[in-house]
Amino acid sequence: MSPQERNLLHSLVDYSSIQSLPEIWSIAAQRFGQIIALRDPHTQPEVIFTYTQLVRQIQQLAAGLQTLFDNPVIQAEQESSELPPRIALIADNSPRWLIADQGIMTAGAANVVRSAQADPKELRYILEHSGSIALVVEDTKTLTKLKPHLDELPIQFVILLSDEEPPAEEKLKVLNFSEVMSLGSNATLQPIQTTRQTLATLMYTSGTTGKPKGVMLTHGNLLHQVTTFGIVLQPKPGDRVLSILPTWHVYERTVEYFLLSQGCTQIYTTIRHVKADLKAFKPIYMIGVPRLWESIYDGVQKQFREQPPNKQKLVFTLLDISQRYIKARRIAQGLDLNQLNPSPLERLSASIQASLLLPAHKLADKLIYQTVREATGGQIKTIISGGGSLAMHLENFFEIAGIEILVGYGLTETSPVTNVRRMERNLRRSSGLPMPGTQIRIVDPETRKPLPTGEQGLVLVKGPQVMQGYYKNPEATAKAIDSEGWFDTGDLGWVTPNHDLVLTGRAKDTIVLTNGENIEPQPIEDACLRSPYIEQIMLVGQDQRSLGALIVPNLDALQQWAAAENVTLNLPNSDTNEDSESFRTGIELKSKEVQNLFRQELNREVKNRPGYRPDDRIGQFALILEPFSIENGMMTQTLKIRRLVVTQRYRDIINGMFAPIAGK
Secondary structure (H helix, E strand, C coil): CCHHHHHHHHCCCCCCCCCCCCHHHHHHHHHHCCCEEEEECCCCCCEEEEHHHHHHHHHHHHHHHHHHHCCHHHHHHHHHCCCCCEEEEECCCCHHHHHHHHHHHHCCCEEEEECCCCCHHHHHHHHHHHCCCEEEECCHHHHHHHHHHCCCCCCCEEEECCCCCCCCCCCCEEECHHHHHHHHHCCCCCCCCCCCCCEEEEEECCCCCCCCCEEEEEHHHHHHHHHHHHHCCCCCCCCEEEECCCCCCHHHHHHHHHHHHCCCEEEECCCCCHHHHHHHHCCCEEEECHHHHHHHHHHHHHHHHCCCHHHHHHHHHHHHHHHHHHHHHHHHHCCCCCCCCCCHHHHHHHHHHHHHHHHHHHHHHHHHHHHHHHHCCCCCCEEEECCCCCCHHHHHHHHHCCCCEEEEEECHHHCCEEEECECCECCCCCCCEECCCCEEEEECCCCCCECCCCCCEEEEEECCCCCCEECCCHHHHHHHECCCCCEEEEEEEEECCCCCEEEEEEHHHCEECCCCCEECHHHHHHHHCCCCCEEEEEEECCCCCCEEEEEEECHHHHHHHHHHHCCCCCCCCCCCCCCCHHHHHCHHHCCHHHHHHHHHHHHHHHHCCCCCCHHHCEEEEEECCCCCCCCCCCECCCCCECHHHHHHHCHHHHHHHHHHHHCC
16 A cells, blocks of 8 residues: 555544444444434425434444344254345345344344345245345335245344334245334344355346355454555545445445545435436436446437537537547546557647647636536536446546546456556556555466556456355355456456556457457446447347447437437337337337448447547448337346346347358
């Protein structure tokens, strides 16, 4: 850790000496007392907890749980296992989720977390595999969904996070939230011996293929994030944080732990309310995934396109000037990934160019970008982006608009953050520098021999945040973590001379063409998303002569284009069956005019991508009207495309896409 990083950490509340996550809350209550910790404006009545109230709620729930532990089955589990008893927490974002999460740990158990929206079969597998002895669920609806799967499992009791009347149940003891809190108010919380090596949580991967694996994260794994993330953010007590990602997901979860440990106020929002909440609560920080920033970008671009032609021309002229300004500024600062080591003359030339463009950029800021910032509340200091790479057009746009986005990298197995960009070194297109105590190694995917700086290979990680292993799966653990403790991320990338990690794709997502060329789909997909007419895209083409693509069009932009060009689209109405062939395959969009439009868009965006090669060209494509979503199973809970699921659903279309080529 550098002296500068140590100074940053010294300015924050120090948790380096604690052994478990629950110890955070008593310290936070002493320091931040009456500051609001959690606020949910979308409940009736509105839920607000100060730090003093939060720690009391956590301890009261924990005492209630310990009372319920007082039965022979659970005591036998505790005595016979090296691990703490597991309690499943199947629920989504709310203040009570955090109270339950930390209450379970405070009581001496480890939790097993998952969304209440997950598939019942997946939840049954998780409950059975984890050996959970109790269950905390969001509400009676979630319990009803799970009830058919509970009879054969060792579940001793169920807790509802709601205050609904528990359903009559002969075999299971069911209590609502208030009943457990009442139990806790009449009990004394018993202290639990916990070390940093104690299991804190089992997090089942929401991967794109195969059965989920139970990632074993200890208190030490998660505390590493809490005690080191201050090198990235230095929040002040009372700083507002808008929370929208699934709180049970490791990325949102650990950053929440850190921000709350420093006295921030967390405000819960949803996709439905986020635009209004940005303006109403004016957050200082926000955590999100690329899809969220893409939606903000699309909204702004839509507003631009709705302007009169003369205003559109002015807007895009100013955007072009600002684009050249930030490009020159990056070179002058040594923060251009394509020109990492500019000569003194190149730096001077770039500085002069930036100075000349600055007045026009400031004018554009006053006329345009200030409005963009106001749409986000006008007070955002930093956005943390993870869960996938950030497309370059988004990097450029938010930098132009004066909104600082720091991209990080990690996996569930690494708690998750291994790398993240810093305010003082925000190298666009990179995933930033390693976290303190973290080592990154790039190796040849075949030989596993380390590669020189700047060469692309498989990314390995070693550090205090790397998991204990996969629960009940020693074979998978041995495959993922070698004898020296290096974790195989499955990602491809390279490291700059200044130690920034640059990701280039997933090893298992690589598309191999018949000419032997390996294509990483993500960078090309990111480039195509710059088109206003492309809402979502997934590349295909394994063992084919060229790449193909499944494209979900942006229907708003497409309809505006069609009206301007006098083209009839014949789109299905809202009553159309979403499983119908016409809806799924988008046969209404096979007109020559529409096909030509998308051909032009793909050719332009792919060719304009840095490092373009002829093999990157997308040959065949199909337009489909069914978006990839969590609800239809084609995206994970963190909004990553499940490539295998999409490929299977559209197998016939993909085969038909390449049939003419195969027949030549």
